[in-house]
Amino acid sequence: MLVVHGLWLTGGRLALWAENSARPAPPRRPGRPPRERPHPFAADHPDLADALSDAAAKAVAGSALLTLPTRRGAPLDSPELVRIEPAAPGRAAVTLARWRVPTLEYDPDEALPLLQAFGEDGPVRGVGLRHLAEVAAFASDLVARGRTLPGIDGDRAIWRPLLTGSDAAWARSLALALPPAVRAATPDTAAGVLLAEVLDTLTDAAARAALDGVRLVDNRRGSGTDAAVRAWLRALTGRQRSFTAAPAALAILTNEMNAWQRDAAGSPVRACFRLVEPPPEPVDGDGADDGWRVEFALQAADEPSLMVDAEQIWATRGGLRALARHLDTPQETLLAELGRASRLWPELAEALRTAAPAGIDLDTEGAHRFLRDGAPVLHAAGFGVLLPSWWQRPGSRLGARLQAATRTAPGTVAVRSTLGLESLVDYRWELALGDEPLSVDELKTLAKLKTPLVRLRGRWVELDAKRLAAGLKLLQSGGAMTVGELLQLGLSMQDDPDALPVLGVTADGALGDLLAGRAEQHLAPVDEPPGFRGVLRPYQKRGLAWLSFLQSLGLGGILADQMGLGKTIQILALLAKQDVTAGPTLLVCPMSLVGNWQREAAAFTPGLRVHVHHGAERARGEAFTAAASNIDLVITTYTIAARDAATLADVPWHRVVIDEAQAIKNAATRQATAVRSLPARHRIAVTGTPVENRLADLWSIMEFANPGLLGGAATFRKRYAEPIERHGDDDAAQRLRRITGPFVLRRLKTDKSIISDLPEKLEAEIFCTLTAEQASLYQAVVDDMLARIESSDGIERRGLVLAAMTKLKQACNHPAQLLRDGSALPGRSGKLARLEEILDEVLAAGEKALIFTQYAEFGGMLRAHLSARTGREVLYLHGGVGRTDRDAMVTRFQHDDGPPLFILSLKAGGTGLNLTAANHVVHVDRWWNPAVEDQATDRAFRIGQRRAVQVHKFVCAGTVEEKISEMIREKQGLAAKIIGSGEQWLTELSTAELRQLFTLESGAVMEQ
């Protein structure tokens, strides 16, 4: 296995090198290392090129001398490197030493796409390389926003980033968080200097990539400075950066260019423009039109609260004490700043026709022009701008509200909601300002004013004449429409910019609750249906009611309850509730969850006819269609759903449920398109990840649940994702919440309504499936070991039984643990897949987890894999860790900003420690001793823990793990025996009993 690391070389080149776990760490040698030695376990060029596959083609092979942490004459492993034998604990001091490694080097134009293309699939990457990818993304973003300036660097044309405001802050954050490993080839270069070089180089590459094929100037040559300018312009696009020009002309070009661009970043002391509203009561009757004012001030750019009004500046002769640190001629600075600002906002010039202008008086239209046009440009150019708080706030805009009333047929008593999409509702429109409805008279008065800003009930409102006219027309309408039309109108995206925004749709009864996103709280909870064996908690009954209600309306939903709140149970209860004749439900989930669903369905809804659609022998075409009609629940995986899309689409599904719905977050993948195209009357997406925070994911999942609700992907991105994620647009975020709210049910363990009936410790057995590779290894171990056990006795037999047990458990954990071959981890173990899913949710929620294993080597593999996968530090406590180091780990983990994942070997970490920062505990493999496991669990679940602790105990379905787990549950006596003896009791079983215990049951394997 290779871990690829990134370096930045002086001269603007990216270099990749890798550690290779197949190459052994050298024997430890005491003493000082020589000045330079070959790195003992760095990947050679062929291996490195192999790991990078296509990306290696554009690289140049080289080597680099790295400064690396070294202990006893050997470089230390990076945390991502997986070794079979965990490194022996070292007590010797760590120093820096120089090691030569083979590298692949990339020019900036190759480095940029390479860094952007690294996805989850490629080789394992070190944190440093991920960090460089983050810088590359920033460079592209700067270029796309035009925050770059063309310049000259010696004889090269270059696009440099212009960093102001939050961009400068982000660049500093990137520099401060730069992993030292990126500087290994340039140890004497400070992090800030190196990051500046990386960002400059990548910004230049990003601009050239964006300008691919663009020519700024023709090939005519020109003479003197003109020739230099032309050569420079040619060198600003394409790959050729250097250009030739006469030295004198080049000097002129450089100086003039720099002087021209000097003001781009703004001055340390800048002009600030503050819009002041007219006084609350107009002085003369209807003079509400006037009295706006933009006041001038000087402001320290690095300390915006330090502000001096223009009036004060004009009244002071010398320096100003408040800004003394920054300047001593405030009047001239203010004048120069105003002169510059007047280029961007020409109206300003007129205000400067007095001797000591302190502001500009504006009428209402002028104020609106300033708000709409002047202020954004001035702000973006680095001037200070202070606007009244109501501007850009949704409450200050005129919008329409739709009010609907459900009809009750005359003479009948509405017992229960029989609302369907075709039901008629009466509706009327009203116009409102934020939350306040407006009367027709008020509206007519407003229409007469013909100004873009009006004061209404003491508040200023932006009023668009076209929209107001549209609104007045809307008021004329009214009547009846169907629930379907109502939802379409009230909730779908609007594309017409001239239309009045729909601020809200209100209705009475259950429909109103749905629209307000309150349905779950107001619907009558639904009790356990007859076919359901189990007890639903109150919030689960409400969830069931919500799901049923959406279904009755023919709408899809996203059940996004936090992990541990029982999403599976709610879905099963919904299935049990349905009419047998309704038709089959298709459940699509990751391979790792199939076994879980199967078992939960058997436990909670034994009456359901469940079929798992997988394996090479699975039915296809008409055979499947026919079979499906006699089944209530078909379980399949995303992979099969994509592969058998045509077969699955032929079944008239009553319902399609997708579990771990973030699997289709990338809307363009085959899986996502296949799942979306399945015909169904009712669609439910289940996920524990907070989808509402990742808008592209939200779109893809909602497109499955309620196709078309969020509009097309491109429109959605432009109207919501970009404004919200990039520019922090609260208005858009609120609109999006209103539209999606009715269809997303997410409850947290911290909700007051939940916590009251939630136990403090939630234990769950997580059933994992074996991969085909795991299953064949497992089978081989069973065959081999049973044969040997059969022909042995006494102490030898005992030893063989325990060895067999260990090997089987290793096969259940991961093939690489059993084989000890240092092979790659991803995609080969059902447990690992499930662990990744759980930890993704834990990290997304900002929580922390403890991961227990009894195998030190597996802990090491997990640490490497998880730190590579998450890019976060993963702590690992095993028997070789000294006391001081252990205490330091515990302290760091308990700290709020500390690492979120902590792997512990059961022996080293099972007792004594206080790890209450975690509220998740995962037992990856089992000791079969509840007392030992509970003791480990209690590291998190103890005094000081304020949240409910979620305990996940992994069991491989159909294997010895599940069978022992069952035996312990059913036979209390056995449990007592185990507590005393660990796995010793196994050795007393007969060979026939062992065979039964070890044999792999069908259904344990899942083809992927």
Add this chain to the structure above:
Amino acid sequence: MSFPDYDRPRRVEGGLRARSTRGPIGRSWWSRRFLDVLESFALGTRLTRGRSYARAGQVLSLDIAPGTVTAVVQGSRATPYRVAVGLPPFPEPVWARIEQFLADQALYSARLLAGDLPSELEQVFAQAGAPLFPAQISELDLRCNCPDFAVPCKHLAATFYLLAEAFDADPFQILHWRGRDRERLLMRLRALRTGEEVDDTPSGHREDSAASAGDATADRMGGATAAASGAALALADLPAAPLAEAVDRFWLPPVPLPARTPTLATAPDLLLRQLGPPPASIGGPGLLERLRRAYENLRAEPLP
């Protein structure tokens, strides 16, 4: 016998070179206004040669003082010629009137300090009875100690061109020639604004500070300038973290990367609008248009 006037001029190292190397010299209306006076005389080859002198760096020095511009121009003879362009400075009462006009409207100072000469300024001077630009060449006292009988000679013409460029770079220089240097003018305007007594003895400190205040143009005249962009500007003062202090967290970020704060939505060509056209010497508005094409292409189309 030799005709030194028609000989090639001696090559000069380190002379003042016109920064424009092609086409007309003078980008702004004010330097054009000034050169128009010279060019209206249609001096033919002398004008052309003067321009190439200016571009070749034959002018060794240029000094602007109230009433007189003096220059040293290297011709074909060993000793450079001394050139002087005289224009009577405005008398104090005229300046007092002008200053009152200027002080009454902050716009003039604002534009001047931002590097522009507002076009109305010409009317202000005319109103005060003191035209800013000479109407005819005869108003100028032109001197050159070269043997050429014609006035203006090519040395004078070269001086004119460099003078126009100096005005381009810093419009305060015109006013200086007409009798008010930048520091004194700013000080008097400040005094008029605040209604205080004019302190006419320029103190060294105040001159320094006035020269540095918001001055975008001061060192355009010479010396290497630093780039106005580049990540190093924002990352200059970060604490140095030597590698040796990071051995225990070598592979990981020293501090976690915080969440990124939102950025402003801006039009991609905002920077070009903010900067205005570059100097004519490097392409002026034409260059701006070419760069605008580049900026239009920078904006990535949102992915579907």
